[in-house]
Amino acid sequence: MTIEVKNIVKRFGAFAALDNVDLKVGKGELLALLGPSGSGKTTLLRIIAGLDWPDAGEVRIDGEDALGHGASERHVGFVFQHYALFRHMTVFENVAFGLRVQPRAVRKDEAKIRARVKELLDLVQLDWLANRYPSQLSGGQRQRIALARALAIEPRILLLDEPFGALDAKVRKELRQWLRSLHSEIHVTSIFVTHDQEEALEVANRVVVMDKGRIEQIGTPGDVYDNPATAFVHGFIGESIVLPVEVSGGSVRLAGRPLNIAADGAAAGASKLFVRRHDMQIGPAGTGSLEGAVRHVRSFGPIQRAEIALSGGEGKTVIEIDAPRDRELQAGEIISLQPRRYRIFAAKE
Amino acid sequence: MSMQTNFVTPVAQLKAYASTAGVAIAIPSHGEPGERSRAVASPRDLRTEPGPIRFVVIALAVSFLTVFVVLPLVVVFASAFSKGISAYFAALAEPEALSAIKLTLLVAAISVGLNLVFGVIAAWAIAKFDFRGKTFLITLIDLPFSVSPVISGLVFVLLFGAQGYWGSWLQAHNIHILFAVPGIALATIFVTFPFVARSLIPLMQEQGTQEEEAAISLGASGLQTFFRVTLPNIKWGLLYGVLLCNARAMGEFGAVSVVSGHIRGETNTMPLLVEILYNEYQFVASFAIASLLAMLALITLVVKAVLERRLDEGQIPRNDPGDH
Ligand SMILES: Nc1ncnc2c1ncn2[C@@H]1O[C@H](COP(=O)(O)OP(=O)(O)OP(=O)(O)O)[C@@H](O)[C@H]1O
Ligand SMILES: [Mg+2]
Numbered sequence: 001m002t003i004e005v006k007n008i009v010k011r012f013g014a015f016a017a018l019d020n021v022d023l024k025v026g027k028g029e030l031l032a033l034l035g036p037s038g039s040g041k042t043t044l045l046r047i048i049a050g051l052d053w054p055d056a057g058e059v060r061i062d063g064e065d066a067l068g069h070g071a072s073e074r075h076v077g078f079v080f081q082h083y084a085l086f087r088h089m090t091v092f093e094n095v096a097f098g099l100r101v102q103p104r105a106v107r108k109d110e111a112k113i114r115a116r117v118k119e120l121l122d123l124v125q126l127d128w129l130a131n132r133y134p135s136q137l138s139g140g141q142r143q144r145i146a147l148a149r150a151l152a153i154e155p156r157i158l159l160l161d162e163p164f165g166a167l168d169a170k171v172r173k174e175l176r177q178w179l180r181s182l183h184s185e186i187h188v189t190s191i192f193v194t195h196d197q198e199e200a201l202e203v204a205n206r207v208v209v210m211d212k213g214r215i216e217q218i219g220t221p222g223d224v225y226d227n228p229a230t231a232f233v234h235g236f237i238g239e240s241i242v243l244p245v246e247v248s249g250g251s252v253r254l255a256g257r258p259l260n261i262a263a264d265g266a267a268a269g270a271s272k273l274f275v276r277r278h279d280m281q282i283g284p285a286g287t288g289s290l291e292g293a294v295r296h297v298r299s300f301g302p303i304q305r306a307e308i309a310l311s312g313g314e315g316k317t318v319i320e321i322d323a324p325r326d327r328e329l330q331a332g333e334i335i336s337l338q339p340r341r342y343r344i345f346a347a348k349e
Numbered sequence: 350m351s352m353q354t355n356f357v358t359p360v361a362q363l364k365a366y367a368s369t370a371g372v373a374i375a376i377p378s379h380g381e382p383g384e385r386s387r388a389v390a391s392p393r394d395l396r397t398e399p400g401p402i403r404f405v406v407i408a409l410a411v412s413f414l415t416v417f418v419v420l421p422l423v424v425v426f427a428s429a430f431s432k433g434i435s436a437y438f439a440a441l442a443e444p445e446a447l448s449a450i451k452l453t454l455l456v457a458a459i460s461v462g463l464n465l466v467f468g469v470i471a472a473w474a475i476a477k478f479d480f481r482g483k484t485f486l487i488t489l490i491d492l493p494f495s496v497s498p499v500i501s502g503l504v505f506v507l508l509f510g511a512q513g514y515w516g517s518w519l520q521a522h523n524i525h526i527l528f529a530v531p532g533i534a535l536a537t538i539f540v541t542f543p544f545v546a547r548s549l550i551p552l553m554q555e556q557g558t559q560e561e562e563a564a565i566s567l568g569a570s571g572l573q574t575f576f577r578v579t580l581p582n583i584k585w586g587l588l589y590g591v592l593l594c595n596a597r598a599m600g601e602f603g604a605v606s607v608v609s610g611h612i613r614g615e616t617n618t619m620p621l622l623v624e625i626l627y628n629e630y631q632f633v634a635s636f637a638i639a640s641l642l643a644m645l646a647l648i649t650l651v652v653k654a655v656l657e658r659r660l661d662e663g664q665i666p667r668n669d670p671g672d673h
Contacts, residue, residue, distance in 0.1 A: 098567035
């Protein structure tokens with residue numbers, strides 16, 4: 001099933017939580033919605049699910065107008081950030097709920113409901129917990145039960161709001177892989193909210209980056225990482241070194257000193273130079289655009305992370321770079337740096 | 350925000366209010382004040398307290414309770430049975446007594462029934478929706494708590510009395526509200542309204558709307574959501590509110606006294622009859638009826654203690670993701 005969101009606007013008072021959001025999700029896709037806290041991710045999901053209503057715009061599920069239907073008629077599976085399991089029901093009854101509330105005409109008989117619930121509990125590998133109450137489960141188990149419950153109604157689409165948000169790093173990682181393999185098994189069109197970029201890049205086919213109620217970029221994980229469309233995306237996805245520069249007449253200056261890099265068509269004026277930590281080429285002093293003193297080196301695994309105080313200008317700018325360990329850096333050493341890959345975006349304001 | 354601070358100690362307020370009805374006598378068996386002092390005083394403080402002082406404090410508390418709570422109860426039952434068991438039952442079998450008991454039960458049934466429905470609706474609206482005038486509605490719910498019951502009764506006299514706003518219209522259509530069952534029921538409904546709503550609002554606010562939203566997204570209708578998700582989650586709180594509401598409805602004196610008209614065998618509820626009989630020096634009959642009310646109080650207390658235990662269990666945030 002496809003999801004189409006057109007020009008959605010949602011205001012809370014004067015504040016626009018969603019500002020003209022446009023999004024298309026293809027059949028069987030697993031899409032990650034990524035953005036900082038308050039960027040409108042939950043609001044968008046709630047509107048798609050029918051738990052909230054937009055002030056303007058359209059929502060189409062499989063081409064059909066969804067805004068004409070309430071949440072109970074949309075057949076959208078929703079996994080809530082805080083699980084929202086029914087606390088007075090057993091795990092079994094939680095999963096069976098969606099089947100039991102169906103209109104009598106289409107409701108399955110008890111034996112079929114039991115079989116279906118059993119099947120779902122097997123799918124999430126928790127059939128042995130059927131008679132427990134939600135309070136007797138661990139966070140990761142609750143999360144999987146919430147997912148099984150949402151899947152019980154054979155939803156047309158599946159929406160997951162920060163499904164692993166409240167879990168510790170190790171469990172998150174497990175569930176992440178588990179979710180990806182589950183998706184390749186059942187292939188339901190899914191949107192999955194997170195503010196953890198690693199999670200988004202690892203699980204999703206495509207990533208949507210949101211900020212302040214707007215979509216900043218839509219692309220494959222590789223795309224948003226390698227070709228960020230805006231300064232926000234560059235800063236948000238992956239760690240970046242950001243330097244304030246001045247672009248004029250095709251040259252780029254940092255604190256008045258020209259850098260040996262091309263402006264790449266960036267507009268003249270105050271700008272920001274973005275470089276990934278690992279995209280700084282290290283050379284002997286006097287050979288690159290930037291120069292600085294190594295203040296601090298920490299080595300782990302294949303890389304060394306160095307803190308470098310840039311010289312020139314105020315001399316106050318300190319950046320962190322990741323370098324391979326083929327050339328060990330020493331604290332106090334003066335080195336030169338040359339951006340291998342970089343992006344220049346106009347500074348806002 | 351202001352709304353939530355309003356509800357910090359609803360249970361304590363309810364208890365205080367209920368006790369004014371003279372029905373649910375507030376023995377701090379499982380009560381909040383006791384719990385608070387237990388929480389504040391660290392074990393070390395208790396141990397450093399010299400033995401004699403501890404003894405005096407406990408003795409004071411016990412004798413205070415004996416004088417003000419246990420003694421009156423004993424007196425009620427002793428007086429009721431002072432002329433023997435047969436006199437006791439004869440007094441209860443009097444037509445006037447029977448009619449008062451029936452009327453009290455009827456009024457309690459009506460007001461508890463209606464307040465159950467109104468209270469759930471009001472609590473639902475306040476806890477689960479945001480709308481203009483919400484603070485005003487909360488204040489309105491509290492009104493019966495802050496107004497003297499006599500004034501509450503007078504309001505109905507002003508509305509429905511012969512000289513009241515709608516008095517002449519009612520008379521013209523031969524509808525009897527004042528000095529009849531409807532008036533007594535209305536006054537009782539008014540003074541007991543807050544109990545159900547007040548015991549539910551904090552509970553429902555704490556539970557939020559997540560489970561309801563989950564139910565709806567799973568295809569449940571509004572009614573299914575209410576009966577399968579909301580109601581089971583609030584049932585102990587609801588029973589608690591109903592219990593207190595009932596105790597107050599049966600024990601209410603002031604408001605009912607104003608609207609009842611004291612027609613013998615017709616509009617006297619049990620508390621009113623107790624007073625009338627007492628004033629007529631029929632002590633056995635008076636205390637016999639009073640003993641029924643006292644028994645109601647004792648039963649209420651026991652059930653309340655049980656319910657409070659269930660409520661405390663229910664309030665452990667079981668679905669909280671942060672507690673693993
Ligand atoms: N019911 C509401 N009333 C007023 N403002 C709201 C309401 N719901 C959300 N907002 C505001 O809308 C904005 C977007 O909220 P939303 O919950 O969609 O953020 P989010 O991207 O899901 O954030 P998080 O990662 O923290 O969950 C926030 O600034 C929030 O304060
Ligand atoms: Mg959110």
